[in-house]
Amino acid sequence: MDETEIRRLSVGHVFSILAVVFSLCIPPLFLDNFSLLETHVTWLCICSACVAAVNVILLLTLKPNPSSKRISFGTKVNKFSKSCIYFLISCLLFHGIIVLYGAPLVESVPETFIFSVLLSSLTTSRCLCILGPNFPAWVRVFSRDGAMSVWDHSLQITTVCSVVGAWLGAFPIPLDWDRPWQVWPISCSLGATFGYMCGLLLAPAWIYWNRKKLTYKSR
């Protein structure tokens, strides 16, 4: 097991966490009356933008999937446009799933959509950065024993954590506490972000802990 790979992974995760923290701390300096609960949509936009940007930067600097052969510029553009389309599709898909889960269809569409954008940037953007727009690879990673590198493992863990966080975040909504954070979609987006951060913290630790057991075959 390559220790340096784990170290690179951890650095990447620290930056990802910093992105979320950044989205919380910096906007109040520039925006008047910004708060997590009251101007939630603004925060959602900023947070998803930050997370997505950091993911792209990490892709460029850390290069999780170094390929041996040179890629032409045309392929790169092709890949980039494909990734954008994938991201858009995933936003729509998440929106659909959220509506199927019971979010209002007509009311508060912007909130739901921004929430699905957040979910996409927490999950899909990472997938796109690490695996590229390659659907079979995604299916492989997200099935049992499908991970082939530490990056795949971290991807699995963070994605599952974010989705489960969002899932669990829906539970306080029916409670009759009348708290401001029970309003749709605040608890879910907070749950997703929290789950994402947990996943980021958890993944390197888990991989380090199981480094003896994990043997990756070359692809």
Added chain:
Amino acid sequence: MCTTSALHTGLSHAPPRAQDVTRKCRRGRFATAASGVNVSPGVTMRVGSSVLACCCLLLQLLGLALFLRGFFPVPVRSQSRKNSVSDIPSEPSAGAKSNWTALPSPLFKKTVIFLIDAFRQDFVFGPKGKMHMPYMTEMVEKGTTHSFIAKATAPTVTMPRIKALTTGSIPGFIDIIMNLNSQELLDDNLIWQAKQAGRRIVFYGDDTWIRLFPKHFVEHDGTTSFFVSDFTEVDYNVTRHLDNVLSRNDWDILILHYLGLDHIGHLTGPHSHLVGPKLFEMDNVLKKIHTSLMVKEEDGSLPSLIVVCGDHGMSETGSHGGSSDEEIETPLLLISSSFERKGEPAKAPDILQQTDLAPTLAIGLGLPIPRNSLGTLIHPVIEQKTMREQLRYFHLNGYQLSTLLRENVESSEKDVGFEQFKKAEKSHGNWIKLYLEGNTSEVLTNLGRKVLKQYIEALMKLSSSLSKQVAEYDMYSMTVGAIITLEILFLLLLSVPNALCSRAEFEVPLSSPFFSLLFYLLCLVLAAIHVIVCTSTENVCFFCSISWVMAIGIMTLMSALCCIILSTFGKMLSNAKSPNKRPDSVSLWSELDVILLMGTLGHVLSMGASSFIEEEHQTWYFLVNTLCLALAQNMCRKYFLVKKGNPIDLATHKRTDNEGAYIKEIYDMHKKEMREERLPILSRFVKDHEKWIALSSPWAILICCRLLRSLNQTGVQWIHRPDFGHWLTSSEHKAELSFLVAVSLVMIFILIQGRCSFVSKVALAFGLLGVYSYRAAIGHVLYPWQQSTKEISKGITEARFVYIFVLGILITGIKDLIKSQVIITDSKAKSVGLWEVYCGLVLLAALLFRPHNLAVLVFCLLIQSTLTMFIWKILKYDAAQVTLMHYWFGQAFFFFQGNSNTISTVDVSAGFVGLDNYIEVPAVFLTVFTTYSGPLLWSIHLLCYLNSESSRLSTSIAHGCYCYAIIRSLPVTIYIILITVLRYHLFIWSVFSPKLLYEVIHLLISVFVCLFFTAVDKNQMAKSDV
């Protein structure tokens, strides 16, 4: 035989599990349980899983019945509903004829009932009262008042307390069940009596009163207690009417119910700085009322009465509902100029019951005492009256109490209070005789005092022996019931490994209970506890009152169950120690298993929170959605995942090959079936695009669920949201509704006719036509050719027409089932028979459902057939997983129908379909069937599916039945433990108790379903043996 069985089992399990099965198979003979039960000599008894599941559920039902009997005290109530003036007894008189047979005339002219919510006693009598309520303190100390501490009973919540104040009874939860749907107070009560007597009642305050007494008030203005954070506006809304009302003279009784104090309590507790000003405000209101009444009182007319009281107190944290002293002790102040001014300094107030106010007010207003009242007359109120009048009042009160006692207690003649009352009545008669003779000596006064004392004592005893009937939770019965239920759950859980193995049978260790010391010891200990509890308890205890033979039977059962559990556990431990245990058994759990288990457990635990019970539908919709997504993921994996070369040993490989061949065979068979059923073009289409249809089917189910979700809004928080159901049932959308109903009926026919015999197909078609004509007859839908609305009938003929077809289909189905039982080779008859039973139930549901809910039925059938055809056949889940999924969908459909966990959503009208008037048994049956048709249809469909599977795996029905039993008994058991812990919760009567009833009835239905499973399964076992 062993290899074949392993092969068959291996189809549904992962390969490692198949190995396990082989190992188990070597240990014992295969399929010994020929007819389900098989007694081996002396030691153990072999029981098939389904039989075990049935027995367990039956015993659990017994435990639950005990628990319920302890949890819901039987209310003290009188048979005839209302007391009338003609029921008034005449004055007792020994020999001489009394001339006083009418009701005594009222003592007070105008009465003001000044009720302050959550007014606890130290707000008047404690330091707070002295500080913030100067006028009231002055009245208590110097004025013409009587002050008391009135004790309320749990649940200390507003609505039951208002009932207690007006009826004098102690309302139990059963009362709420008895008058299902209507919130109106139907028992004999003061307000009704006052209205009958022509008194004009004015009410301002909490709108609970208006719901309890609709049309009783000549003038009213309700404030809602919904917005707890508002504590000024609610009270202002009451006070603003005061000046107007007090200046007028056109009312007799004024009731004011102030909510502000309660809201402050909920918000900040009894010691908040807000309480003081609020008390001062209340004090000013009292001052205003009192002075304006005093001004109006002229000489010669009757005096007025002001009653200041609280409905319940407030705990130290500011909430209420429980039975701590702070919550149950409320002040009661009676202010009237007729009371004698007290010379002596104020002493500590006397303690009495809240229920005592009702008879006192009844006497004071000259009304009959409410029939179910448990209260006794407050003596100081009538002290200034003549001796004859006082005795008359006490006699009326005693007569009413003893009538109530006679109607509720069997051996009422032996009751001490009753005997004393008879004695007092006799001496009262003698006194009257002396009085009428004109005797006015000192002797008469002394004798009168003696009779009065006798009366007071007798009334106290009567009242206390009546309140014992309703006093408290019967904890002993509850505990016994809960222990039985818990033991059964343990037994079921412990025998999972045995019952779900390939043999699907369980060895009940009979020797351990009957030949072990522990068993006899436990019996002895339980008997000793029984004796101790029953001799020491003061309250009425149901378990003590049943005959001792039955009590001993139940105790033996408890200890036998305990021993069986222990010995099973011991056996399991010794098995676990044996070396051939695989370490990697944990990794067998797929994501779907994890979701199913966690979801089920999570739902069970969520029932500890009242909001989650109110919004239980959200939990199920959420879980079912997650399940569908998991299915979609499994589907994706099946079709997209590139196969990896797993290290598989040769044997397994071979088996997989065999499996493959076998699957192909079955698959072809299935295809053939499908080809027979459907049009060839359709089947070819399905065959060609199977991958894509299978991939999209979970999404289709998700969309169906989303549509159903917006059909009926249910629960509490979002119930007011607009939904399709209301849109459809509103009268201007009749055409749309007719179209929907027609389409739904056609869809139902298309979806279920495929597997019926020809006769039942025809019957089904006629039945569905009958459903439409029934709907048209009662005016829900229109005939397309008859636009004008003709007269609306009750549709009895049409409904009975449908009933005939329902019965016909059911009987055909059962006949087929019996035929398959007799002629063993006829396996097709059985599946047809089962499907016909299912069709019959669907037809019945179609008749009984509210018209727009036919869409729910269609979606139910659609989802069922999608799941069967494209998901389970392809993904090959085992019986346990399929059962859990069925259960989840069943629960979700319970709520899709528009049900909730409150009593108010039960569709009582279903009980009148096809009946001229209310007949109890069919009405209850139909209502229960309609309410639970979602879960019931899903479980019968489960049976049909498992039966079709059983050609592949003979034990699937037994496994399914066992899982079904566990999954039903788990929530019930956990719930009764939760409810025991939470029995003083604020919402125990409004949220938790209705849910308990829903759970119990659901369990009852599950018992019937399990029995049906077992009946079908026994047949199966017999066949597999041959």
